[in-house]
Amino acid sequence: MSTDRSQILNGIRRSLRRGELAGDGLKDVQSRLAQPPRGPAVARAQVAPADKVALFCQWAEFNNATVARVGAADVPDEVTAFLARNNLPANVAMAPSPLLEGYDWSSQKMLSIRRGRGEGSDQVSITGAFAGIAETGTLVMASGPDHPVSLNLLPDTHVVVLRETDIVGGYEDVWVRLRERYGKDRMPRTVNTITGPSRTGDIEQTIELGAHGPRRMHILVVRE
C-alpha cells in the first residue's frame, strides 16, 4: 500500500519536475491553508443584516421550498397548521435537539412525536438547522446526536425550524461558524447543505420533485 502511495506522489513530483515541497514553496501553501483566501465577493451575499432574512426567504421559495415567518411561541401551531393544510399525517419524527425541545409541543394535542433517527417509513420529519444561507436560500445541517442525517433525507416532507439569527450571507460565513463551533480541523461527520426539496431532471431534462429525498420542504423562519 505504501508503495502505491509513493508511486503516485513521486509520479506527481516527477511530472512537476521537483522534489517534495520545501522552503518558501512549502511555507506558502501552509500559510494558504492556515489563512484561506476568499474568492471574489458576491454582492448578493453581503446584504445588510436586516435584509438577509428576506433574501433567504426569496431564494428558498425560488428553489421550491415554502416558508413561514413566525414568532417563537407560534412554532408548534404553525407545524400543526402546515400538516393540516397539506393533508399530512400528524405523526412526525423529530430531531432530539435542545432547540426543538425549547418549544411547547404539549400544546399540540393531535400531534404524535417520535424522537430519534429517520426510518424508511417516516412521512414527516422536523429538524433544526445549523444555519441558513441567504445567497441561495440554502439550509445547513450539521450532524450530531441532536441531528441525525437520516431525518433530512428519508421522510416525504421535511419541516425545518431556522432561527433568524442563524441566517448568514454566504457560504464563507458558514465555514467561519463551523470552525468556531467544531474547531478548525474537526468537522462534524456530515454537513448537509440543502436547497429546496429533492429533485431530478433525469427524464427528458424536466424537473420532478421528490427523487429520493423529501418531495416537500417547509421552513419556519423564527423571530427571536
Add this chain to the structure above:
Amino acid sequence: MQSTAHAFKDNVGTALADPNLQDSLSKLKVGFSERRRQAAERLPEFEALRDRARDIKNHTLANLDFYLEEFERKVIALGGHVHWAPTAADARRIIADLCRSVGARTVAKSKSMVAEEIALNEHLEELGIAPIETDLGEYIIQLRHEPPSHIIAPAVHLTKDQVADTFLEHHRKLGFDKRLTERNDLVAEARYVLRQKFLDADVGLTGANFLVAETGSSMLVTNEGNADLSNTLPKMHIVLASIEKVIPTLEDAAVLLRVLARSATGQESSAYTTLNTGPKRPGDLDGPEQYHVVLLDNGRSGVLGTEMQEILRCIRCGACMNHCPVYGAVGGHAYGWVYPGPMGAVLTPQLVGVEEASNLPNASTFCGRCESVCPVRIPLPKLMRHWREREFERHLTPRAVRQGLALWSFVARRPGLYRSLTAIANRVLSLFGRADGRYRSLPLAGGWTRFRDFPAPPAGGTFHTQWKAARKRP
C-alpha cells in the same frame, strides 16, 4: 467500461439514424444551455468567479502532492482510511476487498464517472456482489445495460416512453404491472423500488466532486439525495475519487460551487451539497461505521507538466457537451467511452490511448463554444488541436486525409494555381444551382451531404475576386 472510441465513425452513423436519440438531443439546446445562460446572468460576479476557479485549480495542480498528503492526514485524524490506487485494477481490488471485509452482498452506488472509468460494476458482479445504481438516470441505464451518455444526465439519450417500457419490463416482477405515462409517476416508482435497496445495502459507494484538504472532507453535489442516503444508511461508506479532485480549503469550495451548479444545470445551487468527514461519531444516531477514500491516479499524474495539464482542471459540469454542436448531433454514446463531448475528446485519448481514441479530437468544428462556457476556462479547442498534432506525428491520421492535406498544402503554397483552381471550383459549383444557398446533395460529397447541407459559394466569385473588386472601389 470497454472503449468503442475507435468505432466513432460507425457510432455516429447509428446515432444520426436513431429517431429517439435525435428527439432527446433536440431538448438539450433549450434545456441545460438556456438555463445556464439565465443563471450566469443572475450572478454579476460569474465571470470573476470563473477566473478564480481556474486559478484555484492551477494552484492545486502545482502543489498536488502536498494537498493530497494533507487531505490524507486529516481523514486519518478523524478515523477514516485512505487508499492509493495507481491504476484502475488497483482501485477495483481495493474496493472489492473492502466490500468482502464486511461480507457485502449489495452496494448502493451513487453516480460516479470514475467508477465507470474503472469498470467497477462488472468487477463486483463477477465477485457476486450486486452494485445498485441509485441516481435515477444511472438506475435507468443499468436496467437497460447501457453506458451513460452524459456525465451529469446519464439517461439524457432516452425518451420518457423508453423509460416507461424499461420500468414495466423490470418492475413487473415486483408487482408494478401498469405502464406509466407521467414523469412524476416514473420517478415515484423508482423511488419506491430503490428505497428498500438503500435500507438493505451493506456498503454505500459514492464519487466526490471535491476533496477538501483543509478538513479531510469529501464533497458531493447532487439533486436527488441518493448520494446522501448512500453515505448515511449502510455500515461502510467508500468514496472513490481521482487525485485531481482535491482542493485546498472550504473557501475554495465556495468559489467552485458557485460556478459548478450554474454551469451544469443552471441552478443557483444544487439541492444537496454534502461534506462527509470520517465515520459516525460517538453519540451519532446514524452514519457509517467505516469511512474509506480510494484515490485513483490512472494516468493523471503523467498529464501534469505536459501541454495537456489544463484538462485536469475539469470539474465535470458537462457544460462543454451541452453547448457542443457535435455532441448535440450524435449524443454521448458515439464517443465510445465514459467521457463524451469536448472534455471527453481531450481526456479519453489520455486515459485509453490515442490509437484507440484518435477520432475524438477530430470530432470538433472548433467553434469554441465549449471554451467559452467552461467554468474553469479550459482551452478545449487548443487541447484537441494538440491531440490532432500528436495523431499526425504518429501517423495515425488516415491516408486519405494525409493525402488531402498534402494536396491542399501543395496548392496553397502556389497562389496563382490556388486562385485559378478555386475560381474553377466556384464556377462548377454554380452549375448545380445556388437557389437557397446550400446543396442537399453533391456528386463525390455524399459523405458530407447525407446528414447535412453543403454551403453554396457566395455570388460574386471567390473571396480573392471579391476582395480585389472591393479594393478597386473608391
